[in-house]
Amino acid sequence: MDEIITWIRSKNPELDGEISGDTDLIESRLIASISFLEFISLLEDLSGRSIDVGSLSVDDFRTIDRINENFLVPVA
Secondary structure, three states, rough: OOOHHHHHHOOOOOOOOOOOOOOOOOOOOOOHHHHHHHHHHHHHHHHOOOOOOOHHOHHOOOHHHHHHHHOOOOOO
């Protein structure tokens, strides 16, 4: 999770506040569409698996907690 928060902060240098697990990253515009594919690449690197962009929903990325559940928790 630290890598994700570090990435978000690097894209939002003006951000002073805390990013918690339930911070709405979409509503707060912390993940911009222009850097979305770069973010997907980060998640692929962290998870060690490919992400099918065609099957994604904005809600999959709404919070750090959802990102963790959808992409970083090991597949059983």
